[in-house]
Amino acid sequence: xxxxxxxxxxxxxxxxxxxxxxxxxxxxxxxxxxxxxxxxxxxxxxxxxxxxxxxxxxxxxxxxxxxxxxxxxxxxxxxxxxxxxxxxxxxxxxxxxxxxxxxxxxxxxxxxxxxxxxxxxxxxxxxxxxxxxxxxxxxxxxxxxxxxxxxxxxxxxxxxxxxxxxxxxxxxxxxxxxxxxxxxxxxxxxxxxxxxxxxxxxxxxxxxxxxxxxxxxxxxxxxxxxxxxxxxxxxxxxxxxxxxxxxxxxxxxxxxxxxxxxxxxxxxx
Numbered sequence: 001x002x003x004x005x006x007x008x009x010x011x012x013x014x015x016x017x018x019x020x021x022x023x024x025x026x027x028x029x030x031x032x033x034x035x036x037x038x039x040x041x042x043x044x045x046x047x048x049x050x051x052x053x054x055x056x057x058x059x060x061x062x063x064x065x066x067x068x069x070x071x072x073x074x075x076x077x078x079x080x081x082x083x084x085x086x087x088x089x090x091x092x093x094x095x096x097x098x099x100x101x102x103x104x105x106x107x108x109x110x111x112x113x114x115x116x117x118x119x120x121x122x123x124x125x126x127x128x129x130x131x132x133x134x135x136x137x138x139x140x141x142x143x144x145x146x147x148x149x150x151x152x153x154x155x156x157x158x159x160x161x162x163x164x165x166x167x168x169x170x171x172x173x174x175x176x177x178x179x180x181x182x183x184x185x186x187x188x189x190x191x192x193x194x195x196x197x198x199x200x201x202x203x204x205x206x207x208x209x210x211x212x213x214x215x216x217x218x219x220x221x222x223x224x225x226x227x228x229x230x231x232x233x234x235x236x237x238x239x240x241x242x243x244x245x246x247x248x249x250x251x252x253x254x255x256x257x258x259x260x261x262x263x264x265x266x267x268x269x
Contacts (some may be wrong), residue, residue, distance in 0.1 A: 004035025005225035010053040013224040017147075017231045021059035024117055024142050025231075026157065027066050029091040029149035034225035047094035054147065055115060063115030065139070066092040067156060072107040073175035073190045079107035080180040086112075091149065104135055105179055107190045109156070111135050117142065128172065128191040136160035140234045150227040153219035154206025157234060158252060161241050163193045169202045169253060169265060170195050198266035201255035208251050212240055 019025070037046045054064050068086035072079035081103055086092045095101055096112040103112045104122040109129040113121050121142075126133050136157055146155045162170055172191050179188045195202045213219035213232055218240060221230035241251070250256045255263045 002036075003038035006038035007049050007053065009224060010049060011056070013222045013229055014053055014057040016222045017229060018220055018233075019057050019145065019147070019231060022061035022116075023058045024063045024065065024115075024121070024139060024144040025054065025058060025147035026111075026139060026144055026155065027054075027064065027091070027147045027149055028151045028155055029066070029089050030151065030227075031089070031091045031149055033150040033227040035227070037225075043090045044094060047091050050091065050149065051095060051098075051114070058115070061116045063113055063117040063121065064095065065111050065113040065118075065121060065135075065144075066095045068092055068096045068103060068110045068112045069108065069156075070110065073177035073188075074108065074192075076177070078178045078180055078185070079105075079110075079188075081105045081110070082182070083180075084110075086110075105181055106135070107177055107179055107188060108175070108192050109135070127189045130160045130163045130193045131172075131191065134160070140238065144234045146230075146232050146234065146237065148230050151230070152206065152210035153213035153230065153232050153237075154210055155237070157237055158204075158206060158209065158241065159193050161238050162252060164238070165242060165245060167245070167249075167252070169250075169263065171267070173268075195253075196265050196267070199255075199260075199264040201250075201253060201258050201260040201263040202265070203254045204252060205254045205257060206252065208248075208256060209241065212244060212251075213237075216240060 040046050067088045070084050101112045102118040102122045104110045104125040106125040173194045175190045218236040219232040221228045
């Protein structure tokens, strides 16, 4: 069976994207969509090739971060920092299991990082996953870039932006549970930014943001195999949303596509 791409093609793709030495990149991924990597014996080889190419592109001063979300506390599960598997795809799980990776002790929205800023971005995770000093707050303040593998311009960073802009359809919800770290357990609190459940039109929809980012030429993509890799900066993500929300307050929900002008918002008791 013919290969869809090779390691040289990965490097060429990344070279054509607006990345620089020292960048901090956060990647949502669906690596299977690229197709068959020449010479790869399995998913681990694909993940290794992609991670190595990304780290080479951003250099020794750069950092690769992936989502290793588990939603442990809402699911009434213990969050084990070292052992709780990510449900965010094979690439994220490969990075999490890498011997050099650092993982944040966030029982809902943990991340794993490789590179120069891995420790600084993951240590001492606060209770609020999208609040001050959270990973997403740190990522935005260091000028991070979203580097999505077969995903559009949307990312979990958008929920951080929504919280910063205090959108009316989401709120901080508190969960309690247990974190296990290095074999020791401790009680913990987790605060996450969730939508009101009173109207299905309030569910997240990032396709309009993707269309906006592409129209403004802020989301730059390059083909790779059967798929593509795209980049948008944290700054551009924030600025596009902040500029557009006053005109389109339901931009990031299903309400806009459904033509729902006033979704029903009922606070939880």
